Amino acid sequence: MYVRDAIGRVTSTIVCGSDLHLYHNEFAGLEKNDILGHECMGIIESVGSEVKNVKVxxxxxxxxxxxxxxDGCRAEYVRVPFADVNTLKIKSDVKDEQVLFLSDILCTGWQATVLGGVQEGTTVAVWGCGPVGWMSVMWSRYPGAKKIVAIDCCEERLEKARLQGAEAINFSKTDILKTLQQMIPGGPDICIDAAGFRFAKG
Structure with a gap:
């Protein structure tokens, strides 16, 4: 182990869509015995001699x-390179499920809104209402987007987006472009693709 690394015992992990792409051989590079996963949390078991911000x-x-x-983090233990900057300490009274999204999903939704330029008064359309889409809807609300439209074909996911303050379009039940133009004349200022890859529709 490098002096600035730590070893963590994994307590929770998430399956990401990118893991599924590898699993289904949609991306090259997965080899026998590779360990998938890049979103996890756990307990620090050991630290290198120069690690200052986290402890066992x-x-x-x-x-x-x-x-x-x-390796990935769908394992019992992981090595965390440069542990001082690649870990976020969590209080003991918070459940894993409440903070695990901080590893990737929440940040990905935030990055989409920042790169898209969401700000007060803008109109936003989010394609795909899985976890990244939900986070994109949430982060679009934060700077004060005027209207957010969530687009998907799964009613359960659309309902979760509605709970985050979005209006919803089920593209399997309506003409998406016509409906979107009615909801936002001239079209949205910002479009976020939170479905990606082969799942994108519209």
């Missing part, structure tokens, strides 16, 4: 955008 016993969320180059 700390409960942390691990950043999803780092890698040791060998």
């Amino acid at each position: 016993g700390d409960r942390v969320v691990v950043s999803a955008v780092i890698s040791c180059g060998y």
Whole structure:
């Protein structure tokens, strides 16, 4: 282990859509015995001699955008490179399920709204209402988007987007472009693709 790394015992992890792409051989590179996963949290079991911000016993969320180059986090233990900047300490009274999204999904939705330029008064359409779509809807509300439209074919997901303050279009039941133009004449200022890959529709 490098002096700035830590070893963590994984307590929770999430299956990401990118894991599924690898699993279904839609991306090249997955080899026999590779361990998938890049979104996890756990308990620090050991730290390198130069690690200052976390200690043994700390409960942390691990950043999803780092890698040791060998394995994923769907394992019992993970090595966290540069642990001082790639972990976020979590209080003991918070459940894993309440903070695990900090590893990737919540940040991905935030990045989509920042890169898209969502700000007060803008109109936003979010294609795909899975976890990243929900987070994109939530983060679009934060700076004060005037109208947010969530687009999907799954009513359960659309209902969750409605609970986040979005209006919804079920593209399997209506003409999406016509309906969107009626809801936002001239079209939305910002469109976020939170479905991606082969799942994108519209």
